[in-house]
Every structure is written in C-alpha cells, then in structure tokens.
Amino acid sequence: MVIETNTLTKYFNKVKAVNEISISIQPNTITGIVGRNGAGKTTFLKMIAGFLKQSSGDINVFSERPFNSLIVANNSIFVDDEMLFPDVLTLREILVEGNRFHKNWDMNLAHKMLDYFSFNPDAVHAQLSKGKKSTFNMLFGLSTRCALTIFDEPTTGMDAAVRKDFYRVLLKDYLAYPRTFLISSHHLDEMEHLLEDVLLIDKGKLLIHMPIDDLQEYAVGLSGSALIMECVLKDQDVLYRETINKNTIFAIVKRGADVENLKRMGIRIAPVSPSDLSIYMTKDFKGGIDDVLK
Amino acid sequence: MLDFDSTKPIYIQISEWLENEILNGQFEENDKVHSQYSLADMFNINPATAAKGLNLLHDDKVLYNRRGLGKFVAENAKQIILAKRKSETLKGLIQDVVIEAHQLKVTEEELIKMIQLSFSEEKGDE
Numbered sequence: 001m002v003i004e005t006n007t008l009t010k011y012f013n014k015v016k017a018v019n020e021i022s023i024s025i026q027p028n029t030i031t032g033i034v035g036r037n038g039a040g041k042t043t044f045l046k047m048i049a050g051f052l053k054q055s056s057g058d059i060n061v062f063s064e065r066p067f068n069s070l071i072v073a074n075n076s077i078f079v080d081d082e083m084l085f086p087d088v089l090t091l092r093e094i095l096v097e098g099n100r101f102h103k104n105w106d107m108n109l110a111h112k113m114l115d116y117f118s119f120n121p122d123a124v125h126a127q128l129s130k131g132k133k134s135t136f137n138m139l140f141g142l143s144t145r146c147a148l149t150i151f152d153e154p155t156t157g158m159d160a161a162v163r164k165d166f167y168r169v170l171l172k173d174y175l176a177y178p179r180t181f182l183i184s185s186h187h188l189d190e191m192e193h194l195l196e197d198v199l200l201i202d203k204g205k206l207l208i209h210m211p212i213d214d215l216q217e218y219a220v221g222l223s224g225s226a227l228i229m230e231c232v233l234k235d236q237d238v239l240y241r242e243t244i245n246k247n248t249i250f251a252i253v254k255r256g257a258d259v260e261n262l263k264r265m266g267i268r269i270a271p272v273s274p275s276d277l278s279i280y281m282t283k284d285f286k287g288g289i290d291d292v293l294k
Numbered sequence: 295m296l297d298f299d300s301t302k303p304i305y306i307q308i309s310e311w312l313e314n315e316i317l318n319g320q321f322e323e324n325d326k327v328h329s330q331y332s333l334a335d336m337f338n339i340n341p342a343t344a345a346k347g348l349n350l351l352h353d354d355k356v357l358y359n360r361r362g363l364g365k366f367v368a369e370n371a372k373q374i375i376l377a378k379r380k381s382e383t384l385k386g387l388i389q390d391v392v393i394e395a396h397q398l399k400v401t402e403e404e405l406i407k408m409i410q411l412s413f414s415e416e417k418g419d420e
Contacts, residue, residue, distance in 0.1 A: 029342070030340060167338075168338060171334070171335075171338060171339075171340075172335065175331055175334055175335060175341065193298055193304060193337075193338060193339045193340065193343070194338075194339070194340055195340055196340045196342040196343070211342070212340070212343070213303055213304070213305050213342075213343055213346055216303040216304070217303055260389060260393075263390075263393050264393060264396075266397070271301035273301070
C-alpha cells in the first residue's frame with residue numbers, strides 16, 4: 001500500500017474537518033476524491049502530503065508518517081492553485097529548479113507542454129491568469145513524475161479544452177510511467193473514465209471507497225406512485241429519497257432489487273451515474289434549492 | 295466506439311466492442327487482441343477498466359490467456375458471442391417489450407403480429 005490511514009481525524013477549533021477516515025490506496029492507481037465544498041478533501045490530502053499533522057488516528061505514506069518525513073517530501077508532489085513559486089524566476093527558470101529538486105523530473109515533457117499550452121517561457125508565475133496558473137501547476141506536477149502525485153482541484157479556471165487535454169496527458173503519462181495519483185475534483189463526470197477508484201467524502205466522513213466500475217452499477221433510481229413506492233422501499237437499501245409531488249416518489253437504492261419484478265409493478269427504473277450518485281448522497285436533507293425561492 | 299454518457303458501464307462497452315471486432319472479422323481465431331494498455335490509450339480510459347472488459351471475455355471463454363503474451367481469440371469465439379447475445383440481450387429486450395405491451399394493454403396476439411410485420415418489413419428491405 002502507498003497510503004494507509006486508520007481513523008484519521010483532524011480538528012480545526014473543535015470542528016472535525018476529517019472524521020475517522022480509514023482507507024488504503026494501492027500503488028500505481030488513479031483515485032478520484034470527490035465531495036462538496038468544505039467536505040474535508042483538501043485537509044485529507046494535505047495530511048497525506050505531510051503538510052498538516054493529524055489530531056488523532058494513524059497515517060502512513062510509503063510506510064512513513066508523512067508529517068516531517070523527508071522520504072514523503074521527496075517522493076510526492078501536491079498541486080493546487082495556491083502553489084507558490086518565487087517571483088524572481090521566469091517559468092523557464094522554475095522548470096530548471098524543478099529539475100534540481102525532483103529526481104524523476106522530465107524536462108522534455110515539461111518543455112513540450114509549456115510550448116503546447118502556449119506559455120511565454122519568460123513570463124512570471126504571479127502574473128499568469130487563473131486558468132494559466134492552474135495549467136502551469138499541472139504541467140509542473142506531471143513533470144516531477146513523483147511516485148505520489150496529488151492534484152487538489154487541478155482544473156480550477158481551466159477552460160474545457162485545456163481540461164480535456166489535461167486528463168488526456170495525465171492518462172498517457174500514467175500509462176508510460178505508472179505511479180499513484182490522487183485527484184480531487186467537483187467534476188466526477190469529466191474524469192471518471194480516467195479513474196480506477198473513487199473516494200466520496202462528506203462532512204469529513206468517508207461515504208464510499210470503491211472501484212469506479214463498481215460505482216457505475218452500485219445504485220438504481222426508482223420512481224413510481226407513492227403508494228407502491230412506500231411499499232417497495234421498505235425492503236430496499238435507500239440511499240436517497242425525494243417526494244416529487246403528492247403522488248410520486250423518487251428514490252435511489254442499492255442495486256440488487258429484482259428489477260424485472262419492479263418494472264411489472266409499474267415502477268420506472270433509471271440508472272444512476274457515479275456523478276449523480278455522489279451529488280444525491282451528499283445532499284443536505286433541507287429540501288432543495290427550490291425551497292430557497294419559495 | 296464508446297459512449298461515456300451511456301448508462302452501460304465502460305468495461306462492458308469495451309467487451310462488447312471487442313466482441314463486435316471478432317464478429318466482423320477484425321480478429322480471427324487465435325489472433326492476439328489489444329492489451330489493456332493499448333485499449334486504455336485508444337479509448338482514453340483507465341487500464342484497470344480495460345482489463346475488466348478483457349477479463350469478462352476471458353470468463354466467457356471468448357478469449358484465452360497465453361502467459362506473458364496476452365489474450366487471444368478462442369476457437370469458437372463467434373459461436374459463444376452469438377449464443378450469449380441471443381440468450382441475454384435478446385431475452386432482455388423481449389422482456390421489456392412484453393412488459394411495455396402489458397402496460398399498453400396490447401394482447402399477445404397483437405404483439406406477435408407486430409413482430410411478424412417487423413420481420414416482413416425487414417425482408418422487404420433486403
């Protein structure tokens with residue numbers, strides 16, 4: 001295992017940002033970390049990178065405690081939109097320093113991407129636009145070829161074309177140089193084809209950790225008349241339910257139900273994509289956005 | 295090609311795509327098929343997903359393993375694929391049609407007539 005956590009917890013002023021998360025991540029896999037804003041994704045990733053120390057629980061990365069670990073610092077890179085680079089260096093010079101810092105650095109890849117994404121090599125990082133900054137940080141992160149590469153919301157500010165290129169170059173480079181990737185994002189639908197595993201976090205807690213292929217078949221949506229639905233849902237593992245109107249109920253349940261039988265009862269069956277499932281499972285039961293406007 | 299918006303899991307789409315390649319003769323018996331890595335590159339998907347699609351076909355005995363060399367098309371692969379599609383895909387489609395007919399109050403006879411009509415139209419097209 002590259003990463004192992006056991007009841008990993010982090011408090012900020014008595015608020016549990018990460019609440020007893022226990023996971024193991026296999027080497028050379030791509031894992032997507034999804035969840036809503038403030039779910040605890042960044043805190044979790046920063047503990048893995050050794051940027052933050054846990055309040056309780058255990059964490060091992062490359063069999064080391066990451067906080068203050070030279071081994072972890074040497075073999076991992078944490079990429080987000082707050083990466084700081086010295087203002088006195090040009091982009092080209094930052095790449096030269098990257099090469100000095102990271103033993104697996106690929107300068108050829110770095111220069112090719114700098115050119116492909118039309119950067120001026122003499123530009124200064126602080127003066128780049130938001131999207132360009134993200135793009136540069138991404139290309140820096142990929143060029144390190146670190147055994148553990150963490151992307152925290154890497155696509156912030158990138159336009160659709162660049163996001164697509166990013167996912168493609170990441171996959172190609174992973175195929176050529178397998179390593180462990182953790183990628184957090186709000187756009188699960190955009191990156192799900194790239195992932196092997198998905199981690200869904202909500203309010204600091206781990207909701208789901210499974211292969212994306214299993215998640216695609218994990219749940220089904222049922223809708224039908226309230227009377228029949230009430231009856232059917234008693235025997236189901238209900239992940240989400242919503243009353244559409246007086247006579248109709250929509251629910252998401254774990255797959256396993258006898259679908260043919262439900263169809264015969266007049267219930268409509270709809271597949272639920274991993275992206276929709278994660279939205280439904282992390283919805284607050286306060287009603288929806290519609291209620292705000294009432 | 296693959297449909298990422300489809301509700302069908304990608305690994306199943308991969309195995310069906312390979313089945314089609316075998317059915318239309320892109321791969322003959324005992325030919326080596328794509329590796330999980332070349333499928334991942336071709337379709338822009340995680341290699342684990344591609345491997346799952348390949349393993350599905352291995353479980354169905356459409357492909358066989360040669361250690362260290364990869365996966366190859368089994369000798370009666372075409373027959374296996376056709377038999378599987380008849381028993382699974384066609385049966386499922388018919389089940390859906392029957393349920394829908396039931397809800398629309400279409401009788402068995404009417405439905406059979408509709409199927410026969412569809413058959414004769416198909417023949418007319420040829």
